[in-house]
Amino acid sequence: MPVEQHSDPFEERLSAGLRDTGAVFETDRAALVTAGALKGRRRLLRRRAAVAGGAASLALVGLGGALLLPGSGSPDRDESSVGTSSPSATAPTPTRAPSPVSGDELIRTLEGLLPEGKFSQAEARGTSEEPGPYVHLVYDDGKGAAAIGVSLGRVEPGSDEARQVTQCPGKIYYHYDACTRTRLPDGSVVMVLQGYEYPDRRVDTKWWNAELVTPEGQHVSVSEWNAAAEKDAPTTRAEPPLSAGQLKKLAAAKPWRDAIDAMPEDTARPSTQPSESTPVSTAAARTTLKSLLPRGIKAISDDSGDDPGFGYLVLDDGKGKSLVQVNVQGDMSDVAGDLFGADSETLADGTKVAVRKGPGDKGGSGVVMWTVDTMRSDGRRVVVSAFNSGAQDTAATRATPALTIAQLRAIALSPKWWS
Template sequence: MLENGGRKDQDSFEDGLGAAMKQTGAEFSVAGRPLLDGGLARGRRRTVLRRSAAVTGSVAALAVIGLGGSFVTGGLGSSQNAGEVGGPSPALSPVARTLAALLPEGHLSEEPAGGGGDTEDRKRPRPEGLATVVYDDGHGKAALAVTLGRQNPGQVNEDELSCPDRNLNTFDACTATKLKDGSRLVLFKGWEYPDRREETKWWYADLLTPEGYRISVSEWNAPAQKGAPVSRSTPPLSLDRMKELVRAEEWRPIIASLPEPEKQAPEQPAPQGMSGAVIVDRLTAQLPDGLTVKASGKQETEYAYLVVDDGLGKSFVQINVQPNMSDVEGDLFGAGTEVLPDGTKVVTHEGPGEKGGDGVKTREVDTIRPDGLRVVISAFNAAKQNEAATREEPALTLAQLRKIATSKVWRK
């Protein structure tokens, strides 16, 4: 989401996770996709956040508390059942039992049905295609999550199975390939928090077969996705192992037993916003002289960014062009707001960046027209928000940002 002086809507990520857990199966969510760290600014309504954010988050929120028993796992590719250790334990779900048989030797504990919440939560049935577990191969406990589902292949957005934009996300490695059988596979090595404020690593494999079978596995180097100290240097499975795991034939009978996906009705047109490609072109055309564009990126609508250089180092510049934002005008344009002769409201912000990059500074101009069109633009003294500063000051001054934000080109 667009930085907006640290006022990002932090809840959209967790909301997406909850929805993913509830809709496993026919409405299978995008598993294991990092939240795109750019896009809509704070103030956009949640329904539009979900529409416009390029990705949801990881497979499931792993609040791994009160684990229900310990089990011995088998070797990857074996078909043996997981054996119980330490007396009677709750039966493994089909997904967890299959996972236990496919993992290298170790101990596996499955989260109780209903998750690690209160008593009422635990009474709720576990989604058929979901397993959240803690696995220990002798080198430290690690959280793993598996999500299985069925999708209509023709209705999957190509962007769902792609690598994130390196200018918006921090990660170690990512590949997105099409396999010989027509399956699409993404292998990702990154961090639970893009700004790396904690050392929790997040790796995942995400596979979609030609018949619409979706298998996604995420792993962390801690016994929980969030809120637990790291317990090992890396997650337990290499990406090669993860690739084998998601391609295992043992998943197919489970997925085949899940409800067939409903044929989706054509999506209703989203509220009309300016396309990302148009925003890139118009932003580029308004840059001050002396700036060279080194990189650019966009979402489908309403958001774009440029990486520019004036010879003193790279500077990240991002902009949102959002129609129909009058409902948040009172929240965003309060004391200190300037009102222009045409009724446009303007506020400016300047200070340290909020993404964790060492020495990062940001300048921002936020505007809203009388008809609700909001244009907010910010510049940083870094090539990426999550990394250290690459120059002393952002490449654009507040005056230059203001000129761009109030330009008439955004009305066309």
């Protein structure tokens, strides 16, 4: 079965990232909210698309028999201690690059890490194959078949991407039951999310996911479903087979890191993100947004984290909840022509301003979205949007957003974004 590119619109908007959001703003303004709002999580579901075949995760009910991979140590090593062991006093000097790990080896490794059960529909791609290694199978512990898989890759250590991968999404934009973020003793960070295949829960398929990034940039993504396939399959059990703790341990299993080390270096991948797409400000966007609110309006929710490029608040002026979100971007000059048409305004200092009003979703719930989009002469962009609802996918709670166009404009043009 070929790798399945996840077709969920939510995921596709996430994986596009902020720059793509800017480019298509005119054709799908609501995408700004979804993709921008989850800038910190824009790769969470992207990983699912890359994982292959309809299931992407590992199962682990007690990290039992781990199989030996090149450089992974003894087959009977206690994988539950991953991330807790101390480095040896004298680290061995590698004499050669690790040997490639085949897809068959990855399948055997996954089966060895899972508790006793039946396996079927196994498929994998090795470390020397494009576009990257993954393993997927259907696992049945006697309580119902479940799709499980893992994908492996690298991120630049210390980069924005490395941080984003392990951030929990805000529930304003993505509905889930639980999400935790933990730092392991070895410095690795792992996020475990217990959510649903479709954020709107149109079906009962649950999707539980663990994302782990090591200090060296090794990235392990595991997922499981309570069905034998990611989509278009009936649920077979109430929940996926592995608990949140088991998913976390599985993501930390050493064989996956060894396999990542065996991957060839991606010379085409830039070592750092291009500076022109990085927000100039280092302050949390939600903090700046909150400081710019008019008097009399209070924020009742501001859990969008410390991302300098995106933040949101849920406001309440006594007339109903209103979601407000902001995207802050670096040099976006290359898409200025797409964003600012003949109806836009150019200020004396060269700043372009566009105002848009329209539907806030495509579901006919009465939600409206008001947006003020600004771009400085050097390409720095601030986009502020407000809704007449506390979330984009809930019914309208008021006739208009809590902030007027004039207030949104003042927020977007504030110099605080670049201080």
